[in-house]
Amino acid sequence: MATPLSATAFVDVLRAERLVVVGEPGWRDRNRNAVGPWGPVHGVMLHHTVTRGTASTVRVVRDGYAGLPGPLCHGMIAKDGQVHLVGYGRANHAGLGDPSVLRAVIAETALPGDREASVDGNRAFYGFECENLGDGVDPWPDVQLQAIEAVSAALCRAHGWGAGSVIGHLEWQPGKVDPRGFAMPWMRSRIAGLLGSGEPGPLPDPVAPMVSLSRLLAAAGSNPSMPGTPVTYDGVLVVESALVDEGLLAKKLMDGHYGSSTFPAMSAWQERCGFRGRKRGQAADGYPGWSSLTALGAKHHFTVIN
Incomplete structure (x- = not known):
């Protein structure tokens, strides 16, 4: 004290x-x-x-x-x-x-x-x-x-x-x-x-972040129609950062919520990957899928896990 x-x-x-x-x-x-x-x-x-x-x-x-x-x-x-x-x-x-x-x-x-x-x-x-x-x-x-x-x-x-x-x-x-x-x-x-009370360790090697597809799906399904209610998950920030770098999401909209801004950005990325349709249940509906998310991770250096 x-x-x-x-x-x-x-x-x-x-x-x-x-x-x-x-x-x-x-x-x-x-x-x-x-x-x-x-x-x-x-x-x-x-x-x-x-x-x-x-x-x-x-x-x-x-x-x-x-x-x-x-x-x-x-x-x-x-x-x-x-x-x-x-x-x-x-x-x-x-x-x-x-x-x-x-x-x-x-x-x-x-x-x-x-x-x-x-x-x-x-x-x-x-x-x-x-x-x-x-x-x-x-x-x-x-x-x-x-x-x-x-x-x-x-x-x-x-x-x-x-x-x-x-x-x-x-x-x-x-x-x-x-x-x-x-x-x-x-x-x-x-x-x-x-401080002279121990030996400093070496600088850490960079580690690729890991994004859980199951947790990302849970975040995306947590009532995205109501602003402020989606689940916060740090893996969402990793995905949002990649979408920002792709020019599909405004940086100011990065907030760790898979909500109304993330869906159209992910949908646009899915269309780049060759999927079509933006209605719920179609391949480019903005819900993260294994193929499109893995492609995004390969380009922006994060790993997708089940």
């Missing part, structure tokens, strides 16, 4: 790690302190943004979006390794999480599964969003990974924490998948190496 650093000390400890830190205008006073306390802090939480492009990503994490006002983190770690500070104080990044996870972070013991969401994490963690689509395909440049390690180590060093005080959003709140594309135990081993 620790009192949050002052804004000046915060930026100083980051720069002491030889990070390139960009203070976005007004970052020191942009927060959500009016709706709840900031601190005591217990650790650092990492996220991915599901965005592409540094300037647009900074705008999103600074300003937020409908239903979730900014700031959405304290700093955004860009693909080039620069750290953009967008707010300081309480930020809308962590949400409610598992109290047993918080106890483990405080004790720096093995993390239990995150099974409930009942403890406020926005007051308790420094939050860093990392520029990445989070689809398992978008790469994590070495310079960005090294910046993530250095940011985490800087704050751990400042508070006397070990690498066990750094967690991913997916370890805190049920249903979250971020950060996706590297393993948090591996990241903690890298941070431990910077």
Whole structure:
């Protein structure tokens, strides 16, 4: 448990790690302190943004979006390794999480599964969003990974924490998948190496994401006619990303739901694969099928499983 650093000390400890830190205008006073306390802090939480492009990503994490006002983190770690500070104080990044996870972070013991969401994490963690689509395909440049390690180590060093005080959003709140594309135990081993308490592991080899056809069909069949009700499934993001790259789906419509936007995009892809007809039950009806989905996976480097 620790009192949050002052804004000046915060930026100083980051720069002491030889990070390139960009203070976005007004970052020191942009927060959500009016709706709840900031601190005591217990650790650092990492996220991915599901965005592409540094300037647009900074705008999103600074300003937020409908239903979730900014700031959405304290700093955004860009693909080039620069750290953009967008707010300081309480930020809308962590949400409610598992109290047993918080106890483990405080004790720096093995993390239990995150099974409930009942403890406020926005007051308790420094939050860093990392520029990445989070689809398992978008790469994590070495310079960005090294910046993530250095940011985490800087704050751990400042508070006397070990690498066990750094967690991913997916370890805190049920249903979250971020950060996706590297393993948090591996990241903690890298941070431990910077802190001098362990040997850092090598950079991970890229792993092709796997998409379950049965889960994708379940997501597609979960009442797509009603906006906001389809099942969220991270495999949908992989498929949506491929459809975006094919020019069949607008990037802004990527949301992890197999819904009203995904169906026509998949139908168009199925027609490219030689299938015809867009009515329910026809070969190009937008419901994912083995042949068209496998063809999409072969082109965009994901694996389809039953």
